[in-house]
Amino acid sequence: MIKIVHYINQFYAGVGGEEKADIGPHMQEGAMGPGAALKAAFGGDAEITHTIYCGDSYYAENTEKASAEILEMIQKVKPDVFIAGPAFNAGRYGLACGSISKIVQEKLEIPVVTGMYQENPGAEMYKDSIYIIATKDSAAGMRDAAPKLAKLALKLAKGEKIGASIEEGYMPGKARVNFFEEKRGSRRAVEMLLAKISGKPFVTEFPMPDFDRVAPAAAIDVKTARFAIVTSGGIVPKGNPDRIESSSASKYGEYAYADVNADPSTVYETAHGGYDPVYANQNGYRVLPYDTLLNYEKEGKIGSIHGKYYTTVGNGTAVKDSAKFGQEIAEKLLADGVNAVILTST
């Protein structure tokens, strides 16, 4: 039997309203309050073994302490899934549901699902991290919300594939998931355009995210700077020793430069699958300009060159992975006293 721990606030636990909002967390066996509707929705496939309730003010004002206490309670029970709320449009309750769900997911690695109204402040804050079922703005929406919460919770417990937000009813943000529409893309585009130009409502299939733009750093004195080269053009030692993928790279390489007097075609190659590799394979310095940099160093145009270069393949590689590579590479370069980097792409 799939075990569920359900989190609710003092109001839904029947303890009291605002005057009881400062009570600390308590755990009780079995389902309470809205848990009854969830229990019905599970239809015997899962059991709410315990309910934890906590005052909204207590959680908001003592988040660290409250969450630690709640984690300890959950750890004793070891549920398969943790459900919080739904909080509907109750702001502090929504923030508590989002916060504790995220903490449970991260610290205990137990799958979590919560629910709330789309304008609840907890939604904007947590929808990118956890599954939040979109509910109506009041408890009258429990009838709609319970089957969605239960269905998603069961899928998570069984480790089944979670469908797209539009299919499962959670708020978009956590992950992009493929699914099949009824109409093909071109038809959807024509219909969306007709709606847009006539001022009718339409829903974009991909809301524009905030895009992080990097402000240029302050100028440095190149004559004293220590230079490194970092490339997403895939130049690796001949043979691609770390097997960096031709697309969607899962790693980057850290390599010493080969002897600059060697025929470049015998010491380097590109792992990149996004362009005709002939010219890069003939002469890797077309992508990794170490030869030019070396001349600059000899001519005193730059300070010095760091002995290692970093390389990956930028082709189809997820921005999240690229950011992770970049961060690690930057830390290594800083530790090695590098203060100027030439980034080459293809």
Place this chain on the structure above:
Amino acid sequence: MKLEVGYINITDIQFGNECKVAGGTLHVNQDCLKELILSDARIAEVSFDIARPGESVRITPVKDVIEPRTKVGTDEMGIFPGILNKVKTVGMGRTHVLKGAAVVTCGQIVGFQEGIIDMSGPGADYTPFSATNNLVVLFTPKADIQPHDYEQALRMAGLKVAAFLGDLGKEVTPDVVETYETLPILEQKAKYPDLPRIGYVQMLQTQGLLHDTYVYGVDMKESLTTMINPTEVMDGAIISGNCVSACDKNTTYHHQNNPVIADMFEENGKSLIFAGMIITNENVFLMDKERSSDWTAKLCKMMGFDGVVITQEGFGNPDTDLMMNCKKVEDVGVPTVIVTDEYAGRDGTSQSLADVDAAANAVVTGGNANEVITLPKMDKVIGTLQYVDVIAGGFENNTQPDGSIVVELQAIIGATNELGFNKMSAR
């Protein structure tokens, strides 16, 4: 401009002594095709195979897919003008199509961005070419051939085979005949005074180094943004010569059957006027991107479009062209819908596009190309499985002990097509 298209339904392909279309079956004599292909000295050997819908067959590495078509009742116009036939404006008169048949070019890998077609199983849901009867042409190039030479040889051979097969439909009575017409600008408005004039902007992959698209034989990266009649595209005015990732490269078949063109014609005179089509490129230099997107916006304004659909090809670098086009077209007062796809990482949590702009508030997506799929072992492989770990979307040790292959959807031909060819989307 008015084009009549006769669709001849093809339900099977068979090898035999003759080359003909009879009773919905395309009969092919391999020797005729061999002669046609081996006239190019860059190709050492060629062989053929047939893959039908529902068969336990995997085709890989696939380069291009082409639909057999032919011009009827004219000695002047020819299919694939400027590249296979002489330059003469097409898109008029009559065209016959072997609907349900496709030529699939396959063989030793050119770059990394060839793909997979599964004729059955879970992978079949992601490619339109699991639903066509495919004549697969398997090439072996001469030793030591350079990739760009091999690409060109293969491209031309595919076009030759498709045109040869298309010609077999010249005298056949089509099952369905459709007429497509774009009126001159003033006549459009006079005929449908109350309907919005909608345009289509097609971005063509032109990054060079095996990423090129040809229009009437012109390498599109050398062209300014220009206009084309949609019916010209149906006659093979635009052909694919690129190795963008399999999932979002527009094969020549996609161009011949551009779904935006089809759906706009479908609505023409009902909810909109399909007022015209702009083609622009996706070059790598910033100056080129600025110039081409400037021209896109300018032409949209000059044409007086009330709205446009903009479609992309490829991903990453072209995301910038897409955003420039979208923003500049919106800035001249023409509302846009863009069609793209996503690279949101295997778990879907990464940023989907390499560039974004707030102007892009109406987006259609072909789905997340990084999503992973397990393709079960097939009874037969046409081509070779030798490259399934190195093609874009494959990875090291992705063949399981039971013979199944794990790949990103990126490796499947047409999976996240950005012309909106498929039903797949993402949220």
